[in-house]
Amino acid sequence: MTAKKTFPNPPRRVALFVTCMVDMLYPEVGMATVELLEKQGIEVVFPEAQTCCGQPAFNAGFRDEARVLARRFVDIFEPLVISGQVDAVVAPSGSCVTMVTHFYDVLFESESAVEYRYRAANLAAATFELTEFLVDVLGVTDVKSRFDGKLTYHASCHLLRELGVDRQPRALLENVAGAELVPLDGADECCGFGGLFAIKNGPISTAMGERKAANIIKSGADVATLCDVSCMTHINGLLSRQQQRCRVVHIAQVLNNQVDVADSPGTSRADVAAPEPSRRWQDAREEK
Amino acid sequence: MSVDIHAPYKERVDTALHDKHLRIALDRATSRMKTQRADAMAAIDGERLRTQVRKMKSYVLRNLPDLLETLESNLTANGAHVHWAADGEEADRIILDIARQANVQKAVKAKSMTSEEIHLNGVLQQAGIKVVETDLGEYIIQLADEPPSHIIAPVIHKRIEDISQVFQRELDMPPTMDPSAMTGAARQILRREFLSADLGISGCNFAIAETGTICIVTNEGNGRMVSSMPRVYIAVMGIEKLVPTVEDAFLQYQALCRSATGQQCSVYLSMTSGPRRADHPDGPEEFHVVLMDNGRLNMLARGYGEALMCVRCGACLNACPVYREIGGHAYGSTYSGPIGAVISPLLNTDVTDADKLPHASSLCGACRDACPVKIDLPRLLLNERADQVAEGDTAWFDRQAIRAFADTMKSPGRYAAAASFARTGSNLLAGMSGGNITFMPPPFSAWTQSRDFPPFAKKSFRRQWRERQERRKRIGNEGQRSKIED
Amino acid sequence: MTTRETILNRLRSELRRPDLPFPLGNTPPLTSDERMTVTAASGTLWELAERFGAELTALHGTYEIVGTPTEARLALINRLLTWREEERAAYRGPKPQTGQEDQVLGWADEALPVPGIADALADLGIEVIAPAALYSSEERDAVRFIRYGVTGVQAAFAGTGSMLMVAGPKTSRAASLLPLRHIALIPFSRLYPAIEDWLAAERNAGTLTSVLRANANVTLITGPSKSADIEMNLTLGVHGPKFVHAILFEDDVER
Numbered sequence A: 001m002t003a004k005k006t007f008p009n010p011p012r013r014v015a016l017f018v019t020c021m022v023d024m025l026y027p028e029v030g031m032a033t034v035e036l037l038e039k040q041g042i043e044v045v046f047p048e049a050q051t052c053c054g055q056p057a058f059n060a061g062f063r064d065e066a067r068v069l070a071r072r073f074v075d076i077f078e079p080l081v082i083s084g085q086v087d088a089v090v091a092p093s094g095s096c097v098t099m100v101t102h103f104y105d106v107l108f109e110s111e112s113a114v115e116y117r118y119r120a121a122n123l124a125a126a127t128f129e130l131t132e133f134l135v136d137v138l139g140v141t142d143v144k145s146r147f148d149g150k151l152t153y154h155a156s157c158h159l160l161r162e163l164g165v166d167r168q169p170r171a172l173l174e175n176v177a178g179a180e181l182v183p184l185d186g187a188d189e190c191c192g193f194g195g196l197f198a199i200k201n202g203p204i205s206t207a208m209g210e211r212k213a214a215n216i217i218k219s220g221a222d223v224a225t226l227c228d229v230s231c232m233t234h235i236n237g238l239l240s241r242q243q244q245r246c247r248v249v250h251i252a253q254v255l256n257n258q259v260d261v262a263d264s265p266g267t268s269r270a271d272v273a274a275p276e277p278s279r280r281w282q283d284a285r286e287e288k
Numbered sequence B: 001m002s003v004d005i006h007a008p009y010k011e012r013v014d015t016a017l018h019d020k021h022l023r024i025a026l027d028r029a030t031s032r033m034k035t036q037r038a039d040a041m042a043a044i045d046g047e048r049l050r051t052q053v054r055k056m057k058s059y060v061l062r063n064l065p066d067l068l069e070t071l072e073s074n075l076t077a078n079g080a081h082v083h084w085a086a087d088g089e090e091a092d093r094i095i096l097d098i099a100r101q102a103n104v105q106k107a108v109k110a111k112s113m114t115s116e117e118i119h120l121n122g123v124l125q126q127a128g129i130k131v132v133e134t135d136l137g138e139y140i141i142q143l144a145d146e147p148p149s150h151i152i153a154p155v156i157h158k159r160i161e162d163i164s165q166v167f168q169r170e171l172d173m174p175p176t177m178d179p180s181a182m183t184g185a186a187r188q189i190l191r192r193e194f195l196s197a198d199l200g201i202s203g204c205n206f207a208i209a210e211t212g213t214i215c216i217v218t219n220e221g222n223g224r225m226v227s228s229m230p231r232v233y234i235a236v237m238g239i240e241k242l243v244p245t246v247e248d249a250f251l252q253y254q255a256l257c258r259s260a261t262g263q264q265c266s267v268y269l270s271m272t273s274g275p276r277r278a279d280h281p282d283g284p285e286e287f288h289v290v291l292m293d294n295g296r297l298n299m300l301a302r303g304y305g306e307a308l309m310c311v312r313c314g315a316c317l318n319a320c321p322v323y324r325e326i327g328g329h330a331y332g333s334t335y336s337g338p339i340g341a342v343i344s345p346l347l348n349t350d351v352t353d354a355d356k357l358p359h360a361s362s363l364c365g366a367c368r369d370a371c372p373v374k375i376d377l378p379r380l381l382l383n384e385r386a387d388q389v390a391e392g393d394t395a396w397f398d399r400q401a402i403r404a405f406a407d408t409m410k411s412p413g414r415y416a417a418a419a420s421f422a423r424t425g426s427n428l429l430a431g432m433s434g435g436n437i438t439f440m441p442p443p444f445s446a447w448t449q450s451r452d453f454p455p456f457a458k459k460s461f462r463r464q465w466r467e468r469q470e471r472r473k474r475i476g477n478e479g480q481r482s483k484i485e486d
Numbered sequence C: 001m002t003t004r005e006t007i008l009n010r011l012r013s014e015l016r017r018p019d020l021p022f023p024l025g026n027t028p029p030l031t032s033d034e035r036m037t038v039t040a041a042s043g044t045l046w047e048l049a050e051r052f053g054a055e056l057t058a059l060h061g062t063y064e065i066v067g068t069p070t071e072a073r074l075a076l077i078n079r080l081l082t083w084r085e086e087e088r089a090a091y092r093g094p095k096p097q098t099g100q101e102d103q104v105l106g107w108a109d110e111a112l113p114v115p116g117i118a119d120a121l122a123d124l125g126i127e128v129i130a131p132a133a134l135y136s137s138e139e140r141d142a143v144r145f146i147r148y149g150v151t152g153v154q155a156a157f158a159g160t161g162s163m164l165m166v167a168g169p170k171t172s173r174a175a176s177l178l179p180l181r182h183i184a185l186i187p188f189s190r191l192y193p194a195i196e197d198w199l200a201a202e203r204n205a206g207t208l209t210s211v212l213r214a215n216a217n218v219t220l221i222t223g224p225s226k227s228a229d230i231e232m233n234l235t236l237g238v239h240g241p242k243f244v245h246a247i248l249f250e251d252d253v254e255r
Helices: A020-024 A027-039 A055-059 A063-082 A094-107 A111-125 A130-137 A157-162 A167-174 A202-219 A229-241 A251-255 B009-018 B020-042 B046-062 B064-077 B088-101 B113-117 B120-126 B136-144 B160-171 B179-196 B222-228 B246-261 B296-301 B305-309 B315-319 B321-326 B337-343 B354-359 B366-370 B377-390 B396-410 B412-433 B461-485 C003-015 C045-058 C069-090 C117-123 C137-141 C195-205 C208-214
Strands: A013-016 A043-045 A088-091 A127-129 A146-153 A177-181 A223-226 A247-250 B081-085 B106-109 B130-133 B199-202 B206-208 B213-218 B232-238 B268-272 B286-292 C062-066 C103-106 C127-129 C148-151 C155-157 C162-166 C181-187 C217-221 C243-249
Touching: A013 A027, A013 A063, A020 A027, A020 A229, A020 B412, A020 B461, A027 A043, A027 A130, A027 A251, A027 B461, A055 A063, A055 A094, A055 B377, A055 B396, A063 A088, A063 A094, A063 A111, A063 B377, A063 B396, A088 A094, A088 A130, A094 A111, A094 A127, A094 A157, A111 A127, A127 A130, A130 A167, A130 A251, A146 A167, A146 A202, A146 A251, A157 B366, A167 A177, A167 A251, A202 A229, A202 B009, A202 B321, A223 A229, A223 A251, A229 A247, A247 A251, B009 B020, B009 B321, B020 B046, B020 B160, B020 B246, B020 B315, B020 B321, B046 B064, B046 B246, B046 B305, B064 B081, B064 B286, B064 C003, B081 B088, B081 C003, B088 B120, B088 B199, B088 B232, B088 B286, B106 B179, B106 B222, B113 B120, B113 B232, B120 B130, B130 B136, B136 B160, B136 B179, B160 B179, B179 B222, B179 C137, B199 B222, B206 B246, B213 B222, B213 B232, B213 B246, B222 B232, B222 B268, B222 C217, B246 C195, B246 C208, B296 B305, B296 C003, B305 B337, B305 B377, B315 B337, B315 B366, B321 B337, B337 B354, B337 B366, B337 B377, B354 B377, B366 B377, B396 B412, C045 C062, C045 C243, C062 C069, C069 C117, C069 C148, C069 C181, C069 C243, C103 C117, C117 C127, C155 C195, C195 C208
Parallel strands: A013 A043, A013 A088, A088 A127, A146 A177, A146 A223, A223 A247, B081 B286, B106 B130, B106 B199, B199 B232, B232 B286, C062 C243, C103 C127, C103 C148, C148 C181, C181 C243
Antiparallel strands: B206 B213, B213 B268, B268 C217, C155 C162, C162 C217
């Protein structure tokens, strides 16, 4: 992996890589990301041609298919970085960032792809996960957020073990006013999502997720936070099936004050109309 | 109901997941071993140790032919006999021939995964030779007629209650839950076997090329027994298990002990360089070493040479969240866990549904962090998946699904259309179950059997973004206009 | 072509392939100046002896440190007598007679680092058996029920509480393996901070490889025999000794 880009001057503009899951399933996470960055004085641009980084195909072994998507991704984002139109690319996902920063060089390692390998390396150096960007690049650990309740943190695998990002989200959470950060047993253990693994090996994936869900319930947290909506989908899918009160939310939602304890299902929130159909574990602030 | 390692993969996994006792046993043991390893590595500069062992082992692979020749000539000079085996069958035949020539009636064995890999016990027993496993765990599963389920803790899949029943059933032992009592009974029985066996068989944790020395690591002392008491001693090893120097051996030894059991040193490290000298009071008269390929060269040739650095410590099994749920037998192979998932399809062994093993991982990377040689196991699993695709070795459905996915993601138009289609469909499904989606058609039913799925957002992010930009433009224009009008 | 040639030839040709992803072409050996001491220890010989004892104690072994070889001999006798008393007191009911109750399986007297042990024990009615041959089952049966083993060490390592045994004409493997209880006599002159210090000393003296090659078997022992195979429960004395007692003593032998 290439060395990360350094910033002699504070970055002013970033391109948002929102990820396909956030785009389609959790737009509120994308909006939270935008607002968090804007609050730090960063201008956000959103290249609308973006779709998916190619990770699902790559993880399943379909390298040709993944390579097509990876090239496409590089074509969209790399010119923005190289031309200086943006200082960095930021995504609210450790897993999708890992694809770009750690796995594109695998896809482009053949001789014929040398141009893309070079361009992908440029892009990788300037691509950051959201909390990594806030803490390591902007030097911010307090985003002036508030949450009156107990929080806990699940360390997603790619974020923790490929990117080595762990202290950054924890530092941000520690500074959430009113929140008590409670420990989570096995916080660094996989939730069992693993992309197609969740389908191909459904029963094992479920067993792993049930363990994670049980640990979250045991932690006594009102909400558990994480930096990847894929793990979030998996754990919430189990919590919802078990009709638990506790939910998992993306860290951007907490940092952007989109989550209250009262958001948990079974309690109603007077000031926001319930979305239709009711989306139990997400915040309702789609329309502002 | 224990897992039948020859059953189809899905059946093995289902049996394992429904075996409550198995899952209790696995949970108790792996969490303990995981903590012990982490503590032992944290007590020293574990990162530096791992880097050094990795460097040493990559040197070994790069120089393997020369080191093998050095090992062979030193062993021969020390008075040992060196044999080469292309595969398990040849290794079995060599060992059987040695046993027959030495007129062996009974063999005692120290735990050896290599001998499990080539099903040596069955071959010897068929030839009328009694084979006694002497590692306590191996002894228990030999009594229970099961294969080992962990590289270093063969009976990890049994609770103490289950082990007690095996002792009662097979040895007529009175019921007890006292592990010392069970160990005491095994000590007595096995002591008789050690002192009366003609042949000792062990694997090899590492062989030192510069001295011609076979090293075995044990805690119980059975490794010392099999290499010291019987008349004939045979060590069987994969061609990759070499270290260049004595110092390298002790470096790997300490990394192995810390990674396997969290010990600084195992209780015993037995280093055998040759048969006993004429004036020694004990030791074997004959010493044979079998160097076996059995698919290891294939691993190197196919680009999986990194997995040949494995020191078989089992740390990746203990760290693996998949292994913790299903245990070793579900992998259907001698080698289980992440390393087993990588090497089983490549080794020359007979594993039912071996092609499923590279997919039996969420790629979480805990194994790589635990590995004393830093083998990038997730990357190797990804490569195996890619090889399967390249060789057309994938299910028709997977291929169609991924192609459709890639086609969709290639074009913003199709992407938008698919999203809108998914939104309609998911709203329908969510509406039926009142909120989240609790039912989806196959293959997505594999998800909704146990987990809900959120409905697609009413307005995608990109639509919200567009609206926001338009709103801002409008406000911006209005602001401009009001400025002019002022 | 023999299997040997097939394997070596194919290995060589595969390793020449430029497209082979692993191992990397430029893989140097690990050098002695970069190799780490995994479990280091430091201090005076007395401090090292204390460290050795602490490590052994953590492994459920026992130890004592004394000033002279004479005191070491006395310590050995006391330890044997205490053990014998304990065993007699613990035994209920009629004890089967093996004829080996008053025997010790040991290294030859001249191989022990403390002189006069056999004579001293003989005065107490304890016979030291240093077998010349344990090849036949009759020869083995003659020592099979001996409960005590007495040995010296080739070297001992403080950082890990480990003892190195080298097989030889007068130093049987059986003495540290077969009996239930093992006493090791460790003179300070054979005590090293860590394994790596001994390795360096032997390597510098040019004797490291011959220690291994000339003696057929070298064994590192760290604590009493044990297993955790039964659901991670620690049990001691599985095949080797259940009790390991180290007597460390100051001697005036130059290293």
